[in-house]
Amino acid sequence: MKIAVIGGGVAGLSTAYYIQKNIKADVDIYEKSSDIGGLAGVFELEGKLLEKYYHHVFTHDKYLMELIREIKMEDMLIWKKTKMGYYCNGVSYPFASPLDILRFKPLSFFNRLRLGASSFLISKYKYSDELENITAEEFLIRYAGKEGWEKFWKPMMKIKFGDNYNRIPAVWIWERIVQRVRSRTGGGKDEVLGYMEGSFYTLLKKFVDIVEKNGAKLYLNSGLDEIIVEGGVCKGIIVNNEKKLYDYVVFTPALQHFVDVCKNAPEDYIKPLRVVKYDCSMIMVMILKEKLSDFYWLNVSDDEIPFGGLIEHTNFIPKEVYGGKVILYFSKYLNVNSKYLSMTEDEVKNIYVEHLRKIYPDFKEDLIEKCYIFKDRYAQPIWPMNYSKIKPAYKTPIKNLYMANTSQIYPNDRGINFSIKLGKEVVETMVKDISSK
Numbered sequence: 267m268k269i270a271v272i273g274g275g276v277a278g279l280s281t282a283y284y285i286q287k288n289i290k291a292d293v294d295i296y297e298k299s300s301d302i303g304g305l306a307g308v309f310e311l312e313g314k315l316l317e318k319y320y321h322h323v324f325t326h327d328k329y330l331m332e333l334i335r336e337i338k339m340e341d342m343l344i345w346k347k348t349k350m351g352y353y354c355n356g357v358s359y360p361f362a363s364p365l366d367i368l369r370f371k372p373l374s375f376f377n378r379l380r381l382g383a384s385s386f387l388i389s390k391y392k393y394s395d396e397l398e399n400i401t402a403e404e405f406l407i408r409y410a411g412k413e414g415w416e417k418f419w420k421p422m423m424k425i426k427f428g429d430n431y432n433r434i435p436a437v438w439i440w441e442r443i444v445q446r447v448r449s450r451t452g453g454g455k456d457e458v459l460g461y462m463e464g465s466f467y468t469l470l471k472k473f474v475d476i477v478e479k480n481g482a483k484l485y486l487n488s489g490l491d492e493i494i495v496e497g498g499v500c501k502g503i504i505v506n507n508e509k510k511l512y513d514y515v516v517f518t519p520a521l522q523h524f525v526d527v528c529k530n531a532p533e534d535y536i537k538p539l540r541v542v543k544y545d546c547s548m549i550m551v552m553i554l555k556e557k558l559s560d561f562y563w564l565n566v567s568d569d570e571i572p573f574g575g576l577i578e579h580t581n582f583i584p585k586e587v588y589g590g591k592v593i594l595y596f597s598k599y600l601n602v603n604s605k606y607l608s609m610t611e612d613e614v615k616n617i618y619v620e621h622l623r624k625i626y627p628d629f630k631e632d633l634i635e636k637c638y639i640f641k642d643r644y645a646q647p648i649w650p651m652n653y654s655k656i657k658p659a660y661k662t663p664i665k666n667l668y669m670a671n672t673s674q675i676y677p678n679d680r681g682i683n684f685s686i687k688l689g690k691e692v693v694e695t696m697v698k699d700i701s702s703k
């Protein structure tokens with residue numbers, strides 16, 4: 267039996283891993299770019315690898331933790347308590363503990379108490395269909411009040427979803443809060459975050475080593491042009507103008523790519539899939555000579571400032587690891603039409619520096635050693651209301667063709683953990699289908 271896995275990101279590589287564990291088959295992996303990783307991809311800095319898009323993981327990342335134990339990489343995870351902050355009205359507030367919420371001056375004292383209680387109350391809310399029918403905005407106002415929404419939750423939703431902040435179903439924020447509250451077992455216990463020694467590429471590389479050792483082949487620079495469908499059955503793929511036949515194909519890139527390459531899929535299947543839109547991510551990584559702050563993560567809530575967060579990676583992993591360089595990520599999710607996407611690196615840098623000085627007035631440009639910009643067109647799915655009714659299943663209506671991508675993670679938040687879950691579950695579905703034949 268021959269199986270093609272499309273995409274060399276976390277979902278594609280974990281799919282290949284679980285196929286080899288559960289199905290007797292030859293596995294080929296096709297990745298469009300020149301390296302593996304996708305959104306978890308890396309670049310080289312001072313001889314070390316660093317994520318293009320900042321990454322950390324949580325203790326409650328169940329699928330990731332299970333797998334890491336299985337492949338004996340537990341020792342590679344570094345867990346730390348980090349300093350989180352929230353910038354608004356010209357002040358950077360520490361924002362990690364219940365006490366920090368009580369000290370959060372932009373809210374009246376009553377609304378600080380309400381904001382603090384809202385996460386706990388939301389975590390006790392039992393799932394119901396209502397969560398799919400109302401927006402996160404309506405839901406959060408119910409628990410945190412109008413002021414809590416305006417001064418805290420609305421800016422947070424804007425940081426994650428840009429202009430789509432008020433269109434996101436309540437189930438997304440409900441699920442996120444439930445997970446985070448659970449991870450702080452013992453009530454107000456501080457959260458720790460995890461990072462992998464040598465970057466998360468270490469994990470991806472381990473996947474590749476394991477699957478290649480077991481006979482899989484990885485083809486880089488091999489973007490899929492078409493999925494071959496004949497009489498409602500998937501027969502294989504076309505890659506770099508070459509036709510390749512397979513018994514099964516698993517597609518892991520974003521849904522929009524599927525719509526592009528699966529030209530013979532039935533229109534009544536494809537049409538609802540077009541409803542899911544994706545926001546782009548644009549990250550600037552600034553390499554500095556000196557430390558900027560003590561915060562690992564500073565959410566920036568100011569409509570005039572064009573970035574949503576500052577992540578000082580070297581406040582998590584010591585700068586000595588990177589030859590003494592300080593690493594600062596500027597995060598930003600953008601609509602595909604945003605002017606920022608067509609700006610040059612220098613243009614973005616100049617605008618960002620001007621706004622960085624609003625937060626850190628003493629910041630001097632000569633501290634900057636280098637800047638990198640990374641963009642991904644399909645970084646964040648924007649799900650419509652009641653998405654569970656149209657969310658595509660792993661098994662497509664085309665026989666022998668499966669799909670496992672970030673659009674199917676809903677209502678969970680996109681992340682390494684859930685891309686591993688995709689790989690695990692799509693293979694479970696395949697195993698059932700194959701054994702029932």
Ligand SMILES: Cc1cc2nc3c(=O)[nH]c(=O)nc-3n(C[C@H](O)[C@H](O)[C@H](O)COP(=O)(O)OP(=O)(O)OC[C@H]3O[C@@H](n4cnc5c(N)ncnc54)[C@H](O)[C@@H]3O)c2cc1C
Pocket residue numbers: 272273274275276277278296297298299302303304305306319320321322323488489490491518519520523527547549597642645671672680681682683685
């Ligand atoms: C700014 C940012 C910060 C993040 N922070 C975190 C974090 O802190 N923690 C966390 O857990 N997660 C984080 N994530 C999310 C995490 O990186 C992703 O959820 C995960 O990497 C997605 O993996 P994937 O394989 O599902 O998709 P992708 O990474 O999108 O992989 C899809 C792959 O398919 C390839 N491809 C596309 N088209 C084709 C084609 N036609 N043929 C062949 N190959 C193709 C792509 O090149 C890509 O390699 C972050 C993401 C972003 C953007």
